[in-house]
Amino acid sequence: MEFQGNITSKLPKTGTTIFTVMSALAAEHGAINLAQGFPDFTCSPKLIDLVTHYMQKGFNQYAPMPGLMKLREKISAKTQELYSAHYHPDTEITITPGGTHALYAAISAFVKEGDEVIVIEPCYDSYVPAIQINGGRPIFAELKYPDYRIDWNQVKKLVNYRTRMIIINTPHNPSGITLGAQDMQKLEKMVKNTEILILSDEVYEHIIFDGLEHQSVARYPNLAERSIIVSSFGKVYHTTGWKMGYVMAPANIMAEFRKVHQFMCFSANTPIQHAIADYMDDKDAYLQLSAFYQEKRDYFLKLIKGSRFKPMPCEGSYFQLLNYGKITQENDVDFAVRLTKENKVASIPTSVFYNKKNDNQVLRFCFAKQNETLEQAAEKLHKL
Numbered sequence: 322m323e324f325q326g327n328i329t330s331k332l333p334k335t336g337t338t339i340f341t342v343m344s345a346l347a348a349e350h351g352a353i354n355l356a357q358g359f360p361d362f363t364c365s366p367k368l369i370d371l372v373t374h375y376m377q378k379g380f381n382q383y384a385p386m387p388g389l390m391k392l393r394e395k396i397s398a399k400t401q402e403l404y405s406a407h408y409h410p411d412t413e414i415t416i417t418p419g420g421t422h423a424l425y426a427a428i429s430a431f432v433k434e435g436d437e438v439i440v441i442e443p444c445y446d447s448y449v450p451a452i453q454i455n456g457g458r459p460i461f462a463e464l465k466y467p468d469y470r471i472d473w474n475q476v477k478k479l480v481n482y483r484t485r486m487i488i489i490n491t492p493h494n495p496s497g498i499t500l501g502a503q504d505m506q507k508l509e510k511m512v513k514n515t516e517i518l519i520l521s522d523e524v525y526e527h528i529i530f531d532g533l534e535h536q537s538v539a540r541y542p543n544l545a546e547r548s549i550i551v552s553s554f555g556k557v558y559h560t561t562g563w564k565m566g567y568v569m570a571p572a573n574i575m576a577e578f579r580k581v582h583q584f585m586c587f588s589a590n591t592p593i594q595h596a597i598a599d600y601m602d603d604k605d606a607y608l609q610l611s612a613f614y615q616e617k618r619d620y621f622l623k624l625i626k627g628s629r630f631k632p633m634p635c636e637g638s639y640f641q642l643l644n645y646g647k648i649t650q651e652n653d654v655d656f657a658v659r660l661t662k663e664n665k666v667a668s669i670p671t672s673v674f675y676n677k678k679n680d681n682q683v684l685r686f687c688f689a690k691q692n693e694t695l696e697q698a699a700e701k702l703h704k705l
């Protein structure tokens with residue numbers, strides 16, 4: 322069966338995301354999946370008990386559009402404690418079905434036909450299609466291999482009267498770099514006296530290593546007043562499949578965000594919101610996450626030591642970049658596919674995170690895996 326009329330694609334250059342493609346390839350070839358970013362271990366049984374409890378108690382109908390107040394209050398208190406920033410639970414915090422939804426709703430709420438949005442690539446793959454479907458133009462700044470730092474002079478040159486938004490992401494997927502206080506100060510200076518909004522993707526805020534501190538835009542009042550912060554409970558509680566996150570922004574920005582959010586989903590999952598609100602009392606669950614993942618990063622690095630893969634610096638997130646230039650001169654997509662099919666380890670080629678498909682012979686590996694998964698993968702990587 323096929324529709325005989327005209328279908329004009331709104332996203333003619335967009336295909337299926339690389340994460341779906343590589344995960345499917347991993348399944349087809351029985352490869353260890355270090356491609357898509359999700360843990361292969363379970364979340365806390367206590368959290369599952371809480372969700373079950375609230376389902377059994379009958380909390381199974383629509384939550385309020387902005388989310389449960391008790392959850393928003395917990396988020397507000399946590400943000401105050403960690404970043405010394407006040408977000409009013411009533412008007413400045415909204416619970417969303419995951420970070421991706423939040424990013425899309427934020428872009429839809431503010432980006433109009435002809436607006437420019439500065440995107441710093443390589444970047445999470447939902448940003449650009451969301452901008453384009455809303456008639457906006459992504460304008461690309463580049464994090465250059467091998468240190469992946471933001472060249473703020475380059476970004477500054479891209480700013481003009483059409484610039485509606487700048488998207489930042491720290492800790493960063495896929496590179497694993499983080500933004501420092503100096504980055505934030507430069508950004509602050511750059512947007513001063515402009516109409517530019519900041520969309521700050523902070524879904525890895527609790528996965529940051531070696532004593533570094535997460536530089537949330539919330540810490541910087543001059544940035545916070547023009548910023549939409551996106552967080553994801555999926556990353557924090559090992560529950561990416563639950564699709565639960567939140568957004569924080571000043572009330573006038575949040576009012577516009579909610580206008581879109583309410584018609585994309587109306588509200589997020591009720592029993593999970595109740596459960597997370599209770600579970601947030603256990604501060605260690607998020608405060609110990611950096612130490613937990615730092616151990617995983619270090620274990621993965623130890624395991625691949627002596628192989629021909631060269632690790633790049635990783636300051637946060639649960640991704641490790643490995644350069645394979647000593648193994649082959651194949652392009653990164655071909656090599657990632659061959660690695661999956663022949664060596665049975667799936668990864669993500671980093672060129673797919675660039676508009677111009679920059680190929681630095683670097684693959685992204687997710688280390689949010691059980692130690693034995695990492696051991697099996699490393700054993701295979703040593704054979705190359």
Ligand SMILES: Cc1ncc(COP(=O)(O)O)c(C=O)c1O
Nearest residue numbers: 419420421445494524553555566
């Ligand atoms: C940088 C970045 N932003 C947003 C998301 C989406 O978060 P969620 O799974 O809550 O939709 C991800 C998930 O991989 C991500 O890596």
